[in-house]
Amino acid sequence: MGFALDEKSYEGEIITKVVEEVKQVLNRLSQTSLNPSECLGKSPHKHPKSQESSWGIEHRLKQLEEKLSLGFEETTRIIGVVGMPGIGKTTLARKLYEKLKNEFLNHVLIPDIHEISKEHGLDSLPTMLLEDLLNVKDPNIETLQDAHQPYKDQLLKTKVLLVFDNVTSRKQLDALLGNRDWIKQGSKIVIAKSDKSLLQSFVDYTYEVPRLTDRDALQHFIHYAFDNDQEGDHALNFSKLSKDFVRYTKGNPLALKILGAELLGQDETHWELTLAALAQQHKSPPGQSTTKMLHNVWRGSYDGLSQQQKDTLLDIACFRSLDETYITSLLDSDGLKNEVEDLVNKFMINIYAGKIEMHDSLYMLSKELGQEATATDGKGRHRLWHHHAITNVLEKNKGASNVRAIFLDLSDITRKMSFHSHAFAKMSYLRYLKIYSSQCPQECDRDIKLNFPEGLQLPLNEVRCLHWLKFPLKEVPQDFSPENLVDLKLPYSNIERVWEDNKEASKLKWVNLNHSRKLITLSGLGKAQNLQELNLEGCTALTTLHVDMENSSDASGQKPNGHFD
Template sequence: MVVGSQNVFVDSLENSDSKTFSGGEKHQTFGMEQRLKELEDKLDCDKHKGTRIIGVVGMPGIGKTTLMKELFKKWQRKFMRHALVDKIRVKSKDLEVSLPTLLVESLLSLEDQHHHTDNGEDPFEMYKNRLLERKVFVILDEVSKKEQIDALLGRRDWIHEGSRIVIATSDMSLTNGVVDDTYTVQSLDHGDSLQLFHYHAFSDDDQVNPRKEEFMKLSEKVINYARGHPLALKMLGGELHKQSVDHWKSKLEILAQSPSPGIGSVFKMSYDELSSELKDAFLDIACFRSQDKDYVESLLASPSPDPGSAEALSAVKALSDKFLINTSDGRVEMHDLLYSFSRELDLKGSTQGGNRNRRLWLLKDIIKGGEINVLQNKMKPANVRGIFLDLSEVKDETKLDCDHFKKMRNLRYLKFYNSHCPQECKTNNRINIPDELNLPLEEVRCLHWLKCPLEKLPNDFNPVNLVDLNLSYSEIKQLWEGDKDISFLKWVDLNHSTKLVRVIKG
């Protein structure tokens, strides 16, 4: 393979990232100076002697690639040999592409335009002596698997002392044991967000628009929605460019339900690489956003003889490492853009292997014709993973058939709550159960039933996996009869259940 220049595998720095979605050439960045300064401090050749490998991490679309391009433009002048290997996630899937060969040929082609390697040989071993002659500056962008790092760096015995290598990824766990330090790309602040959005949303002639004040107010709503996410701000700016005030308002209403397709597609690349268990965990966490970390981990945990080995601990950590969630002040949080993305995914019932687990929270998907019926629209009972009925949205009395939950063997979360009034409320949204309810739920982790009309939970209810039981303001007189396995039960709330006589009757 003969390589004439880096551009064989390194896309031009003036690619699609420098264009607006309305077609105009726009490549100005905002907030970049501070980001570059912070990253360069970790690479500083005077401050840090020897070889230095730095990880650059952050959520999808946060601006890692843009930062890498700006860094490469500036730092390639400091080294005789340099290479930016981009789009590694995509290129690694091309069977005809050898990432190690591309990197070595790029580094050496700057000196030898006719340099070539045989794909069947280890290029690092073949040209180790030549590679060791010079320090190198290498950026590996969009790394998605540890194997890609191993392939591109090999045994690292070819790297000249004093070299600088930067690895950009949306998965922090990939840098463990590899990097000397890590730089996390943060969201843009309000000022930079506003500048970036205005740069793509407005033209110079918009300054004299008679409705400028309205656009400015709507701009603030966009900024609040994007929460400093550069890609979202850039794409939304392009989509709203030259559009009317009414179009802006309509777009904001749509965004409240689902993200723009372009933004969602960036998140979906990370989502698609998750295991089926992590996909379910991600969609489950969206239902318990801003809850206590220990609580969420307990809900996600699979029963195990050793509670300390619960896979939920690794699920929360793995999703945090991939920046699909974050743990802040002891709570599990999710960026609004990712939350909207997760809701849209769940509506499509989109999980790996054709599994269509659903978490139902829309009133129209739960109640039809005054009856709780989540099996409408041909929904299979075994595919119902969660039911979240907000009673504040229910204006009248509702009925529930006694066998409705009978075949929902995978139901984990059953929650009848009131988002406007989590405790006592004077409402007319009673759930009527004309016949004796069957509740053979063995997988349920969370059972919340505000103002539960039952005097006791049905005999067939099995709390073997139950973690959280909340029957506040209910008609309950006792929980159930006889002994039941409640090994995983951590939280019980029976507050203001004034008819409660005993918890369990032996």
């Protein structure tokens, strides 16, 4: 676009022409429906592929068809399709619909039911269904419960194929299907959702979409990470890196697609830096995550959680891959054991070999969300991981009342630091305090890096987990209340006794004081009647257990397991 100007040109007319031309260009651009995210971080000639990958689809589609067709031809089947976010539930449901719809006179696919009901209300769901099934406009619906009754006779004449995607509540299913007496025998219904607990007693079978096999996951990733003419020889040069990305995503198709689109057209150095950023996410300071591209895999499911479920998920992220009994013991102080089961049903976590596991990309998101989390009660839910953020709070006390958890790796601290005695005094909602070293036991005997020359105040009563490597004082301060304490670890510390007097510690199950060479008595633990494990290895100054400790046992009557030097 250009205009020639000379001294005879009329400036107003030229400006008018320019404005009109710009309007036309902008109008054409607005009609192209460009996705802004597709224009970022790519070379000018590399765009994410519009053609979807089909790797792994056929096998899963065959499995789902088999479950849907079980029984006689005239058997009505309702199948639930469940799985973690990004696993391909929507894709699979749509593919199944496209494959089977021509076998039915009437068929309906309703996408993203959660968003439809959220925007238009539950009443809109049976309206959409009946409009599509009967080809009527504005069907007569008097009540939500009896929405199908005026058309029951007509509906019973024809078998139907119904596919409902992204169902998030039982109320949505009730609105769509009512009492189901209008469904003709031989109909097939598929319900895709992320919470398998909502389908109990409602469906004939629940199909859990499996992760992609290593082979399919690699091919799925290659489809998005390379141009069509590069998928052969060029992909071989990135073979190891490609497999590393596949391993990181654990066969999640959406995560692989997002990463592939991000890496398309980029050089090997960019690939290596992206992989390193994923692996070192826990070291990234707040607000500097380089992996936000994966957040969309989980963000919708996270936003749909209740406040208690969000708190539980973000707390679990603090103790990922640890024993289920241990984590639920920490959470049980709030009576939140059922929340763990809910998160399993929603595929946000899973329990494998007795340990609670979480997908790496969700773990990454949870740690980032945890740093700034808030709740409807106005209380902060901050979980701090980065040493700069932690030492800043300890030094300035700014935002201390919002801190829920501190996880400080002493190997990140390069010099000795001294703090005021009141550094923790305002952290009244602190639940998890862990000061550790990722280089221990190799360097456990190094000098103490955190010092409190004027003593230490710990007026805390919400703490469930207190871990402090090389605890610098002779005892835990008198103002600390262990009434909610479940796990106490003070290895390689200067303590001579745990705390003064016998304090109420009925929830305390695990105590580890190993290599606290100045420890001379356990008298303060006399009321820890449910203690299950006591580690005193290397406590060379301790010659005998306190009489109350010798008589203690847990609720099952078992003596605590001991580790002694």
